[in-house]
Amino acid sequence: MGSGSFSISGSGSGSGSSLVLDGERGELVRAPAVRIGKKGGGKGGLLDEKAMIALRNHSEAERRRRERINSHLSVLRGMISGTDKLDKAALLAEVINHVKLLKTTATEHAKGYTIPSDTDEVTILCEPQPANTTNTSFLIRASICCDDSPELYPELKQSLQNLHARVVRAEISSLSGRVKIVFFIIPERGEGNGEMGRKILVDSVQHALRLALERVNSSMEFIPRDSLLNKRRRVSHFESSSSSS
Missing domain, CATH: 3.30.70 (Alpha-Beta Plaits)
Known part of the structure; x- marks a missing residue:
């Protein structure tokens, strides 16, 4: 459930408040208060509506970012065996060790060969x-x-x-x-x-x-x-x- 997709609202005579579920933290947070303007709407109601739209857009952007991160992590798990049950931090540590090993192996194989460098x-x-x-x-x-x-x-x-x-x-x-x-x-x-x-x-x-x-x-x-x-x-x-x- 993404951030901002569930809310609990309460209303009074002239104002209301909402609790919005933050998907990243997994807890309810207070959203900007929504004022109930006079008949025909008002400036306060318009500003609160823009704030809610901005909150929803931010939540959607965060959701897409997490999906990209998880997709890249899934690719890394497929490249290195034995990492299916590792958490994100342990997976990244394993990837670093694997890259270091590859660099060492490449250096050993390159000995005796003439390889151009990036420097004149x-x-x-x-x-x-x-x-x-x-x-x-x-x-x-x-x-x-x-x-x-x-x-x-x-x-x-x-x-x-x-x-x-x-x-x-x-x-x-x-x-x-x-x-x-x-x-x-x-x-x-x-x-x-x-x-x-x-x-x-x-x-x-x-x-x-x-x-x-x-x-x-x-x-x-x-x-x-x-x-x-x-x-x-x-x-x-x-x-x-x-x-x-």
């Missing part, structure tokens, strides 16, 4: 190389993350070609219009020798990727967002190598 960034890592793998003692792991766009790849190619280094592998992934590219770079023969040479090469790679990112972001300011979101790429892995001279 360039990261550089210098990793030691096993002595029997290449003719260099270190490898640069450089990544760039940004919005996916056709302008990105030519910019990256041009920037990296100007370096005294060679890209031996690249990993590309795209998700929801974002892309992350990880380059595995080694120095050309005779380059990057010593601690100073290594630092110069690392700084050069970082500068090249940052410059490419700035150019792409500048050009994308004039491209509609909808057209960028339509340019999706599946997760792909490829390797590129060139022969030693």
Whole structure:
């Protein structure tokens, strides 16, 4: 029984009062007094009528709100087993625990994969190389993350070609219009020798990727967002190598 759907009224010589059943609280509450005006009605009677209409509208809005809440709770009970007999608070606590578990599981499964983030960034890592793998003692792991766009790849190619280094592998992934590219770079023969040479090469790679990112972001300011979101790429892995001279 909704709020305002049942009332008990009493009347006197010139005024009346009503008790209205509040469906949310399950108890009777006093409604605005209804005055009985003189023959032909009066201003007081008109105001009381408007107050009762407002009360009924509020009660109906509350009823619809409770129905929506109960409908959503019913959906949650259907998604998580063993929650049929839980009250609302216990159900929501169980949902929170379930979501935390899903996030933890997703994080564990994502390890080892290249997944784009929501932040534009360039990261550089210098990793030691096993002595029997290449003719260099270190490898640069450089990544760039940004919005996916056709302008990105030519910019990256041009920037990296100007370096005294060679890209031996690249990993590309795209998700929801974002892309992350990880380059595995080694120095050309005779380059990057010593601690100073290594630092110069690392700084050069970082500068090249940052410059490419700035150019792409500048050009994308004039491209509609909808057209960028339509340019999706599946997760792909490829390797590129060139022969030693």
